[in-house]
Amino acid sequence: MDLPVVEIVEETPTTKTLVFDLEGRPFRFYPGQFVVLEVPHPETGEKLRRAYSIASPPTRRDRIELTVKRVENGRASVYLTTRVRIGERFRMKGPYGRFYWTEKLHSRIALLGAGSGVVPLVSILRYIRDRDLGNVDAVFLGSFTSYEEVIYREELLELGKLKNVRIALTLTREFPDSWQGYRGRINREILSREIPDAVERLHYLCGPPGFVESVRGTLLDLGVDRRNLKTERYR
Incomplete structure (x- = not known):
């Protein structure tokens, strides 16, 4: 999927939530799963691929949220928490992972x-x-x-x-x-x-x-x- 950032929320001094518009695309996942995001690195021209857990619940059908904490010398996290702009588009793949919960697993x-x-x-x-x-x-x-x-x-x-x-x-x-x-x-x-x-x-x-x-x-x-x-x- 190629999705635009429509909102950026500052959670802490080092952490931001990026809100992506699904633009009507169906996207099914279980709470706890993650996606792989393709992040640009302007200095080298690379496309960095990083895994980020999905912050939003499956009940939010129109958007998907990723919360990113800035890591020292972390090229992708630094870009995502300091340089991303509203309207910028990112390629996203997923969902992935077995770390998830549904009501059928345990109450x-x-x-x-x-x-x-x-x-x-x-x-x-x-x-x-x-x-x-x-x-x-x-x-x-x-x-x-x-x-x-x-x-x-x-x-x-x-x-x-x-x-x-x-x-x-x-x-x-x-x-x-x-x-x-x-x-x-x-x-x-x-x-x-x-x-x-x-x-x-x-x-x-x-x-x-x-x-x-x-x-x-x-x-x-x-x-x-x-x-x-x-x-x-x-x-």
Whole structure:
């Protein structure tokens, strides 16, 4: 598909959401899946191909959203967060990936993400909200370096007001004086407190390899069956 950017949303100082118009094209996917985007690199004339999780839910039929965090020396992410203009067109392929959720898989889920790893997890939460899936029980744990870097901050507060969604956040580096959430990395104590019924849930882990491996190991120690652990590692 060749799609135009119709809106750019600043999520954090380093993260932006690009909204693409599907221009009437049918595009079916499951929440949690990703696409491959072709990104220009003007300095070399290259076309960089990068995988980005879909941020929008499947219920949003006319547009598709990709949330991109700027990575130091990341040629594609720097272009997408600093140089993209409204109306610019990009080639996109997909959807891809087995890291997805549907109501048929499990009604009790835990979504654990770090940094931009929360993007596919929020797609799942948006889908639950839009479909009004009251029979689903979801716990979301998000880890960020600072309050300013919490992606979808205001929306997460609103999603946490749903009766069947619980949101908890932790900051790992910088903490405002008013911060009342967790401090430090997601550990056994946080997991035990926020997901006391962990063995009964299907878990989705997404973020840097170190984060995914650490949380996965802790959940296994807590008795979670490895078949109930879905992982996606961001490089």
